Each structure stands twice: as C-alpha cells, then as structure tokens.
Amino acid sequence: MANRLEDEAVEFLSLFYEERCLDGKEARIRDVCEAIRTDGTYEHTAEELAFGARLAWRNSNRCIGRLFWERLTVIDEREARTEEAVAQALFRHIEYATNGGKIIPTITVFKQGASIRIWNAQLVRYAGYRGDGRIIGDPASLELTDICKQLGWVGAGGDFDVLPLVISVGARPPQLFPIPEHLIKEVALVHPDNEAFARLNLKWYAVPFISNMRLEIGGISYYAAPFNGWYMGTEIGARNLADDFRYNRLPEVAAVLGISMEREASLWRDQALVELNRAVLYSYQEQGVSIVDHHTAAKQFQRFIGNETEAGRGVTGDWTWLIPPMSPAQTDIFHQSFDNRIVSPNYFQEKPPYC
Numbered sequence: 001m002a003n004r005l006e007d008e009a010v011e012f013l014s015l016f017y018e019e020r021c022l023d024g025k026e027a028r029i030r031d032v033c034e035a036i037r038t039d040g041t042y043e044h045t046a047e048e049l050a051f052g053a054r055l056a057w058r059n060s061n062r063c064i065g066r067l068f069w070e071r072l073t074v075i076d077e078r079e080a081r082t083e084e085a086v087a088q089a090l091f092r093h094i095e096y097a098t099n100g101g102k103i104i105p106t107i108t109v110f111k112q113g114a115s116i117r118i119w120n121a122q123l124v125r126y127a128g129y130r131g132d133g134r135i136i137g138d139p140a141s142l143e144l145t146d147i148c149k150q151l152g153w154v155g156a157g158g159d160f161d162v163l164p165l166v167i168s169v170g171a172r173p174p175q176l177f178p179i180p181e182h183l184i185k186e187v188a189l190v191h192p193d194n195e196a197f198a199r200l201n202l203k204w205y206a207v208p209f210i211s212n213m214r215l216e217i218g219g220i221s222y223y224a225a226p227f228n229g230w231y232m233g234t235e236i237g238a239r240n241l242a243d244d245f246r247y248n249r250l251p252e253v254a255a256v257l258g259i260s261m262e263r264e265a266s267l268w269r270d271q272a273l274v275e276l277n278r279a280v281l282y283s284y285q286e287q288g289v290s291i292v293d294h295h296t297a298a299k300q301f302q303r304f305i306g307n308e309t310e311a312g313r314g315v316t317g318d319w320t321w322l323i324p325p326m327s328p329a330q331t332d333i334f335h336q337s338f339d340n341r342i343v344s345p346n347y348f349q350e351k352p353p354y355c
C-alpha cells in the first residue's frame with residue numbers, strides 16, 4: 001500500500017526524469033520506495049535537489065520574477081550540522097549572491113527536516129526598537145530584535161542596524177552570529193533631479209534573502225533553505241519605506257520636495273510615492289546594484305507566461321500578490337486572472353520557531 005510520501009516522491013521523480021529526458025526512472029523510483037518503507041524517508045540526489053528548488057520557484061504563485069526560474073544557483077549544504085557551519089555557509093551565500101551588486105539568484109539548502117532553523121525572516125534586515133512612545137528602525141523586526149537582545153545582542157538604537165543571524169540546531173537554544181560588515185552591501189538613496197532628497201538620509205540593503213520559508217520537494221520538507229533574487233523597486237519605495245506601519249517616510253519626502261500635504265485631493269501621497277520610487281530605482285542603478293521596476297517586471301512576467309504556455313504547461317498565480325502596489329492597472333497582470341492552485345514543489349510560508 002503506497003503511502004502519501006511515496007505518492008509525492010513518485011510524482012516528483014517522474015517529473016524529474018520526464019522533463020529532463022533522463023532514463024533510469026524505474027530503478028530510482030524502486031530504490032526510493034524501498035527507502036521510504038525501510039527508513040520512513042528518502043534523500044534527494046544533488047541533481048534532484050537543484051531541479052526541485054528551481055521547480056519550486058517556477059510554481060511560486062505570488063512571484064512576478066519567475067521568468068528566470070532556470071537560472072537559480074543551488075548550493076547544497078546538507079552536510080552542515082552545527083550552528084557555526086550554518087552561519088559560515090550563510091556568509092558565503094551573502095557574498096556569492098551579492099556579487100558586488102550584480103546579484104545572482106541563489107538558494108542554499110540545509111539538511112531536510114525541521115532540526116536546523118534560521119530565526120531571521122531575511123538574512124539581512126534592520127532592527128526595530130520600541131523607544132519612548134515611538135518605534136525606531138523597522139517595526140517588522142520588533143519581535144526578533146527583542147529575542148536578539150534577550151540573547152545578549154546590543155543594538156546601536158538607530159534606524160538601520162543590521163540584525164545578527166539567529167540559528168538553532170535541534171532543541172538547543174539559538175546562537176547569534178553578527179554578519180561581517182564587509183559582506184553587507186547597502187544603497188544610499190538619492191533623487192535623480194532633487195539633491196535635497198539626500199538630506200533624508202535614507203538607505204536600504206541591496207539584496208533580499210528570504211530565510212523563513214519551507215521548501216517542499218517530492219514530499220520532503222527543507223525548513224532551512226534561504227533564497228535571494230533582486231528587488232523590485234516598489235517593495236522598497238511603495239511598501240518598506242512608505243507603509244505607515246513600516247518606515248512611514250512619505251510625509252518627510254513630501255516636505256523635502258516642497259509638496260503641500262494640505263489636502264488629500266492634491267494626491268500629495270501619490271506624488272511623493274512616485275518620487276520616492278524614482279529615487280530607489282535611480283540609486284540602485286547608479287550604485288550598480290541589480291533592481292527591476294514594476295513595469296519591466298510585469299513585462300518579464302508576460303514572457304514567463306508565454307514560455308510556459310509554449311512548453312505546454314499551465315501557469316498558476318496569485319493575482320493579489322502579482323499586481324504591484326503602485327500603478328497596478330498600468331500592468332497587463334491587473335487585467336488578467338490566474339489559477340491560484342498550489343502545485344508542489346513549492347515554497348511555503350512557515351510559522352517562526354519562536355512563539
């Protein structure tokens with residue numbers, strides 16, 4: 001009687017052998033089903049792991065950047081067993097993927113199962129502090145910053161303090177690993193036409209490394225599998241720096257650009273938003289850091305749909321996430337609908353190891 005893991009393993013292995021026109025499928029499936037019956041689990045080969053991680057990106061319904069799914073660099077760190085070894089692998093990932101600003105989409109995969117956990121939501125992220133009556137830094141980081149402080153971390157108390165890596169293995173308490181400063185690339189935000197903008201002293205980190213999602217391939221879950229791409233400008237300019245529950249900087253942007261905030265109907269928010277997003281795109285491009293604007297990203301997504309259709313595959317997507325948070329109706333995505341069916345392999349949001 002085949003169990004659920006066997007079914008998912010057979011489905012993935014069939015896809016792996018068929019899509020790559022390899023032979024030896026029957027023998028591999030027999031070995032894997034034997035392993036599942038004997039040990040209750042099985043291990044992926046390096047090739048199966050790489051193909052699975054790329055498929056998972058291709059199946060990520062909420063991702064607008066999927067055109068490049070085949071270009072993912074997969075680093076196999078499944079032998080790492082200690083917090084120190086995991087930290088060193090993450091430092092190597094940060095350096096390799098940053099690549100001086102010419103960002104390389106990369107994933108590092110640690111041992112399957114939930115024993116190794118990275119407590120950070122992103123490898124590079126700013127701390128958040130509750131000051132007297134106000135929040136300093138990133139409100140999204142308040143909880144993890146508290147955990148770091150309980151573990152002995154002392155932050156500078158500023159708006160842009162990079163948090164240490166927080167890594168746990170098994171039931172051991174988590175260990176802190178400050179990221180060597182030379183590994184962290186940041187972009188100072190300047191405006192293409194208005195030099196007063198620099199007086200806001202805004203910046204953001206170059207590379208987003210998502211480290212809190214679960215990678216599932218053929219029924220096997222990898223709870224520590226951090227991945228990076230490059231940013232779409234609106235993530236920084238229309239959300240991270242603009243949301244009133246994040247950095248909430250639109251009023252200051254309006255002020256420094258002389259945009260009156262007197263009446264909502266003046267659309268001062270929208271005007272300030274456009275200027276902040278122009279500054280983000282301009283600054284990243286000027287400082288040689290990969291970034292994509294939301295119009296170009298939407299066009300690339302249309303090419304992804306074309307490629308998938310040509311390959312005889314359907315495209316699944318989550319419209320609510322695929323539309324950009326700025327001028328969504330100016331993209332074709334807004335005027336299309338998508339099947340939001342969840343296909344595996346995939347990346348899934350996972351509850352944090354704390355709380």
Ligand code: HEM
Nearest residue numbers: 057060062063064065105227228229230231232292347349
């Ligand atoms: C190469 C450039 C890439 C760009 C520009 C890009 C862009 C985006 C954007 C804008 C989002 C929505 C994020 C949000 O609204 O908070 C997103 C979501 C997502 N992306 Fe991509 N992406 C890229 C590469 C990747 C890679 C390499 C992976 C994995 C291997 C990936 C997997 C995902 C997943 C799983 C989500 C949904 C996250 C969630 O459900 O919380 N993306 N992407």
Ligand SMILES: N/C(=N/c1cccc(CO[C@@H]2CCNC2)c1)c1cccs1
Nearest residue numbers: 065208209210227228229230231232235
């Ligand atoms: N540009 C990106 N953006 C994101 C991709 C996935 C997730 C996120 C952050 O999602 C958080 C959860 C809900 N919004 C913020 C951002 C990438 C990160 C890693 C590879 S590409």
